[in-house]
Amino acid sequence: MQDLNLFGIYARVVEAGSFAEAARRMGISRAAVSKAISKLEKNLGAQLLNRSTRHLSLTEAGTVLAEHSAHILDEAEQAERFVNSLQAEPRGMLKVSASVAFGTLHVAPALADFLARYPEIRIDLTITDRPVALVEEGQDVIIRVTNEPDLNLVARRLAPARRRLCATPRYFEKNGIPRTPEDLIKHNCLDYTLSGEQGHWNFTGPEGIITVPVSGNLRINDDDALSQAVLGGLGIALLPTFTVGKELQSGKLQAVLSEYIAVERYVYACHLPSRHVPAKVRSFIDFLAIRIGKIPYWDQDS
Secondary structure: OOOHHHHHHHHHHHHHOOHHHHHHHHOOOHHHHHHHHHHHHHHHOOOOEEEOOOOEEEOHHHHHHHHHHHHHHHHHHHHHHHHHHHHOOOOEEEEEEEOHHHHHHHHHHHHHHHHHHOOOEEEEEEEOOOOOOOOOOOOOEEEEEEOOOOOOOEEEEEEEEOEEEEEOHHHHHHHOOOOOHHHHHHOOEOEEOOOOOOOEEEEEEOOEEEEEEOOOOOEEOOHHHHHHHHHOOOOEEEEEHHHHHHHHHHOOOEEEOHHHOOOOEEEEEEEOOOOOOOHHHHHHHHHHHHHHOOOOOOOOOO
């Protein structure tokens, strides 16, 4: 096994194009560089460099070794950065994008506790439901509720995004409680227009997938706004529990037909693939996962 430091010095010489420049970049003497290259050539039993007063050129053996030496150096530097990142205190600007409903209700309220724990971090939060190009827009983390996270990103599942068929107790007193999905034909069903299920809702029961035609007098493209309409007693809707968990827990809303509704979407925290995730990104995602819990706090006792 050769001295790996010699390979590192050789890679620096090839990169710099001269002994003197390599020595300057490494902060050692030219003589030390020359001695290291000579020792490496002796150990390998091959000449690596053709030397002249003004120019260095690589021999055939030197060309082959240069590629491997650069790889060794890169691996060593990445390992050093990784170890340093593990020890480093999370710091710097963290740019986060979150979908409107989940970001407003769950990400934004968590930031005070997160920043108190990590005072060297600053947050730039963007709340939007439009698709976000993570690289082009300089985002570090995107929080999305979806059934298919971007395959080009690293996606960590934070929680199931369960939906419940909800209305107020007063609405059910007036209109009756549906006992089967087919009973919804008689109800004022409020549609979430971004679900892709306008005019029909799909359920999963013992007999498989059931598609029920529904109709109502209101369609809305925002989960939170739809929740407010349901709380007002207007009708019945499929609502994500992360928007109405408190209302279900308090009894302001009542859920029905829960045994027919499958989990279709999840809350994901996504970031760029990297061998060494920045401490600020890792700490933020870990914080959200712990805060939400294995059973999301909005689903407990709802």
